[in-house]
């Protein structure tokens with residue numbers, strides 16, 4: 001049987017639950033994943049004066065061939081995007097500005113430094129998202145930024161964050177797709193603080209100044225990302241979950257939940273329904289923490305599947321903005337993007353092929369036996385045949401055949417980078 005014939009057979013299995021598989025594929029095609037550019041260069045960026053990666057995050061490994069400039073990064077993204085079904089967004093950080101070899105301080109970044117990215121996104125029909133880069137900089141060297149006791153340092157990062165929101169607005173206007181500008185800061189203390197309130201009060205004040213500046217919500221939406229701890233900030237994080245949930249709610253901006261930013265037994269999948277009841281929109285950084293916020297490439301594991309189920313069965317595909325946030329420098333970086341993004345899409349497809357109404361009915365009836373039995377049986381349904389057809393339909397490689405393409409690209413392009 002060819003791929004189409006296998007699809008036609010497989011879809012019968014799902015249709016018996018009333019799932020319209022053709023419609024599922026149409027809906028899946030509309031979902032945009034925000035693919036983070038920083039997997040391509042280990043979060044280095046291309047500033048004229050570069051600082052080491054800081055802020056308690058780390059890209060470990062030394063796989064050869066990382067992108068050395070924005071052109072290479074765009075070429076690598078083009079390759080990865082050619083292996084991923086659907087039309088998506090690319091997520092940039094301020095450190096990916098192109099300033100023509102001229103040193104530009106972060107608080108002076110302007111839309112013009114992102115013109116090449118916008119031109120490229122237009123050509124490829126992509127959306128762009130954005131992030132101020134509030135780490136890897138001399139003014140973040142003691143691990144404090146927007147909550148710093150020194151007003152000059154806070155003001156510097158406030159100016160940078162406002163400039164970043166304006167770049168987000170520019171992206172949204174140019175690309176006719178709303179940009180999501182996400183703010184994350186590393187601020188925290190290695191050891192037990194003697195004042196927990198002061199830094200949080202300063203952060204609150206900084207954020208109020210940043211979000212007081214009017215930016216058109218049609219073009220740019222703002223969100224804030226919390227964290228539980230980072231390397232070197234093990235005892236206290238200023239921007240904790242409670243801090244940002246309250247701040248976002250009161251200031252009518254979005255919360256971003258990163259799957260690596262909670263205690264090890266806490267899962268984002270369980271947070272989504274609660275968030276959806278109180279927020280019009282929420283954002284995600286889907287990552288894979290292994291023992292800590294290690295940012296491993298996401299695999300099709302139980303938590304990823306559960307996150308996708310929560311989005312799909314709560315009819316929230318247009319309310320949860322799905323972004324990725326992993327950076328593994330120990331494997332081919334184009335493969336990392338491809339594996340992770342294909343897995344995110346596969347998880348959504350699996351969720352869309354699940355008979356949620358029936359399973360909810362079993363739960364409400366207290367019929368936990370059939371709920372568990374069906375949940376387990378559905379796991380071995382022929383989703384792979386539906387996925388393969390979806391890839392073929394979207395003119396991207398089917399199954400593992402994309403690996404050969406990455407190897408050829410590695411040989412032809414990445415191997416030349418020393």
Ligand SMILES: C[C@H](O)[C@H](O)[C@@H](O)C(=O)CO
Pocket residue numbers: 038043057131184225227258285293325
């Ligand atoms: C580079 C990203 O902005 C960063 O990973 C941030 O989103 C984060 O998750 C920090 O742990």
Ligand SMILES: [Mn+2]
Pocket residue numbers: 184225258285325
């Ligand atoms: Mn993140």
